[in-house]
Amino acid sequence: MAGRPLELILDSRVGNPIVVVDEVDKIGNSNPSDAGTLTTALLSLLEPVSARAWECPYFRVSFDMSHISWILTANDESQVPEALLSRCCVIRIETPSHDELMQFAKLELARRGLGDEDFQALSCLMAAHPQKHRNLRTVTRHLDDLEAITRLPVFH
Structure with missing residues (x-):
């Protein structure tokens, strides 16, 4: 079948889509000359x-x-094949600080209608696990859990 970018163009009838390829650091450092690899497919595009x-x-x-406008994301730039890096404008986004995560959590709790106790x-x-919980994904999961617990019916 046709590749996803071409399917997107044909289905949407939009000739200049934005295509996001998430976590390209996970594709490994395969040899770009090997036919059929994701790296090879991306290089030609x-x-x-x-x-x-x-x-x-x-x-x-x-x-x-x-x-096509391409956005490639990676958690570990050192694991992205050099052939891909050389064709991209790399924008580094620092890991949010504890204070930034807490500011996000406070805003998100308010948006979800949750209170100060949450x-x-x-x-x-x-605070109990600063290193383990110092990323946006984990904070969001905790917020989801807090919201789910708060929404549970109260039995008397």
Whole structure:
């Protein structure tokens, strides 16, 4: 079948979509000359010259894929194949500090209609395990759990 970027263009009839490829650090440092690897597929689409006349192996027709905007995400830049890094503008986003995470939690708790006691519970949890809980994903999971517990019916 056709690749996802081409399917997206054909289905949406939008010739310049934004395509996000999450966690490219997980694809490994495969040899870009190996046919069929994700790195090889991305290289042909990220390189402007080859993207202008990209040959679809499914339809066996050339497509201009040069108008796609690509966003590649990674948690560990050192694990991203150098061939991909060399074709990207790298933007580094620092890990949120404890204070930034707490500010996010406070805003998110208010948005969810939760109160100060929930913030205190989250603060205690994060203080007890500062390294383990120092990321946005974990804080969001805790917020989800707090919200679920708060929404449980109270039996008298």
